[in-house]
Amino acid sequence: MPTPVDPTSTAFLVAENRNMPMHVGGLQLFTKPEGAGKNYISEMYEQMRSVDEIAPLFLKRPRRSLTTAGQYVWEEDDRFDIDHHVRHSALPHPGRVRELLDLCSRLHGTRLAHERPLWEAHVIEGLDDGRVALYTKIHHSLVDGVSAMRLMQSVLSSDPEKRGMGAPWAARPPATRAVQTQAEAQxxxxxxxxxxxxxxxxxxxxxxxxxxxxxxxxxxxxxxxxxxxxxxxxxxxxxxxxxxxxxxxxxxxxxxxxxxxxxxxxxxxxxxxxxxxxxxxxxxxxxxxxxxxxxxxxxxxxxxxxxxxxxxxxxxxxxxxxxxxxxxxxxxxxxxxxxxxxxxxxxxxxxxxxxxxxxxxxxxxxxxxxxxxxxxxxxxxxxxxxxxxxxxxxxxxxxxxxxxxxxxxxxxxxxxxxxxxxxxxxxxxxxxxxxxxxxxxxxxxxxxxxxxxxxxxxxxxxxxxxxx
Structure with a gap:
């Protein structure tokens, strides 16, 4: 059932235009684990897109019409397409950091489509030193910049041996209050x-x-x-x-x-x-x-x-x-x-x-x-x-x-x-x-x-x- 968009989030939707996309983003760089095969990045991408259940935040899209009296409401995208949101990209030769930053610049300058949930993630390969990059963006009407970064960090671990960690957009049990308090403080x-x-x-x-x-x-x-x-x-x-x-x-x-x-x-x-x-x-x-x-x-x-x-x-x-x-x-x-x-x-x-x-x-x-x-x-x-x-x-x-x-x-x-x-x-x-x-x-x-x-x-x- 549609829910009203709060006034502060509405402000970001209304303020947005072609010259002022109102999303925040993050770039993370990873080194492959020891023994990773040549298809490691493709497998990482497949793991991120093969999600059993998407968290509610990542299914919300804004809508307004005569039936909503011109006000924005959040509704669940009943035709959610994971391939639109999670993408696999590659850098052109020679794959320097310069090419990576150019790609992130272009991605960050493109508005998110309001007819879909307002987020994207790009698994990026082709860096000449073998590292893997992940660029994500999410609309400010959904979260602030640091909250978006914390969402990405929520699937990280200090244990290099830990496996089976899901994608940030996958549905998970609620965090404990102690974890929430720490995240809020940061x-x-x-x-x-x-x-x-x-x-x-x-x-x-x-x-x-x-x-x-x-x-x-x-x-x-x-x-x-x-x-x-x-x-x-x-x-x-x-x-x-x-x-x-x-x-x-x-x-x-x-x-x-x-x-x-x-x-x-x-x-x-x-x-x-x-x-x-x-x-x-x-x-x-x-x-x-x-x-x-x-x-x-x-x-x-x-x-x-x-x-x-x-x-x-x-x-x-x-x-x-x-x-x-x-x-x-x-x-x-x-x-x-x-x-x-x-x-x-x-x-x-x-x-x-x-x-x-x-x-x-x-x-x-x-x-x-x-x-x-x-x-x-x-x-x-x-x-x-x-x-x-x-x-x-x-x-x-x-x-x-x-x-x-x-x-x-x-x-x-x-x-x-x-x-x-x-x-x-x-x-x-x-x-x-x-x-x-x-x-x-x-x-x-x-x-x-x-x-x-x-x-x-x-x-x-x-x-x-x-x-x-």
Whole structure:
């Protein structure tokens, strides 16, 4: 029986158009298990498509008509075709990572068909080093980006000898509450931008009327004195109307290198990640002759421990919010940029720590509202953007994971550029490495892969500046 689509998920279905596909994706790289035969990848694909029962989430498709009074409802696809959703692809010669990223870019730029359940998975062979790639995408009306990644991880194991593990879309018994709680704790941090984005699409009088700390922070935001909300981001090439074509670039670096910089400078690993992104974006914009005089601003999800930050929370635990971080792109010295980012993060956290969880979400929504309303009202280039890009850092598994003996050796998220925000950087830590996934509009953000070189250079620059 059809069920109504909740308003927040409806917002993603309505906002979607040819130039703004509203799905999130993920790329995972595996090495074959020892003794794997020449048909291993074909067998892996067959195992993934030969599923006895599909989980309900993966059978849902949206529909609206006169009979639903124009409202979206979820209904089960009674003609579900697994071959449409699970596909086997091969890279052209020479099968480098470059060809893999090109394929993922094309796949990520194609809208999911609304007449079918809103997801796809591609088992990809042809890499010259023999690795297997899996690219998946799922509509944001169904799950957020990190939830999609956790769905993929739910079939992984730390045991390299374990076999018989099913596909992520196969029906399984419900997870235990302990597992669910752990997954929720990991998911919440990167879910903030989308929760805030959804709330920003319909800010209520309740949110707008919240008193006290929120109002004080808003007043400071108007005077450009806080990092909790931004009203002063400069216009950049990232903040304009985008096309539907995508470019995806990905690479990882050892977390230990970032930890050493943080230890030497009194900063967090997340500060170092932001500094890497700041320096890379600065160098990239200088190459294009597009670096503005004032600093770029990034929206960054953060977790606040309620006890440490003295957040007013009846349940304790973690409060989650977003901080508008001044990236210091107007500073030429890597050490100065890192200090600026560290101070900006501290200021934003201090502002959020004086608010309740409800106020934090309202502040996040108010910060997101201009980013969402500007493209909806077709005002790109007319008003200044509230921020220039989103940079998220999501913790992943700390130990090596396996899928039926195949070792997971790389994990990279693909996100959603929107009009007025053509670049999104999402990072995921896994097994001692930090994987950077950069998703951008192919036309608006030219030569996106150059940012990977700049990220590598900036990490070395930070090490030199910190003496790490």
């Amino acid at each position: 998911r919440n941090l990167a879910d903030v931008p989308m929760k805030a984005m959804r709330t920003a699409l319909g800010i209520s009088a309740e949110a707008a009327g919240l008193p006290g700390a929120l109002v004080r922070t808003l007043n400071r935001g108007v005077r450009n004195e806080t990092s909790a909300v931004s009203l002063y981001a400069p216009r950049t090439i990232f903040n304009q109307t985008i096309t539907g074509s995508r470019r995806f670039a990905a690479q990882n670096w050892p977390v230990e290198r970032m930890r050493a910089i943080g230890k030497a400078t009194g900063c967090t690993i997340n500060d170092v990640v932001l500094a890497m992104c700041s320096g890379a974006v600065r160098s990239y914009l200088i190459e294009l002759g597009e670096l503005p005089d004032s600093t770029l601003v990034s929206m960054v999800p953060v977790g606040l421990n309620a006890k440490q930050a003295q957040v007013a929370s009846a349940e304790g635990g973690n409060a989650i919010g977003v901080v508008m971080v001044k990236l210091g792109t107007d500073l030429s010295d890597p050490a100065a940029r890192l200090r600026s980012i560290h101070e900006s993060m501290l200021e934003g956290k201090r502002a959020l720590s004086s608010m309740s969880p409800m106020q934090i979400l309202a502040m996040s929504a108010l910060g997101m509202a201009p980013a969402m309303l500007t493209p909806m009202l077709r005002m790109q280039g007319v008003i200044r953007p509230p921020f220039n890009l989103i940079i998220s850092n999501v913790p992943g598994p700390r130990t090596a994971q396996y899928y039926n003996g195949a070792k997971l050796v790389g994990m990279y998220p693909l996100s959603i550029p929107i009009h007025g925000m053509a670049l999104n950087i999402t990072c995921t830590s896994y097994d001692g490495h930090m994987g950077f996934g950069l998703t951008g509009c192919r036309r608006t953000v030219p030569h996106l892969q150059r940012l990977l070189t700049h990220l590598d250079d900036e990490l070395s620059n930070l090490e030199k500046a910190a003496g790490a």
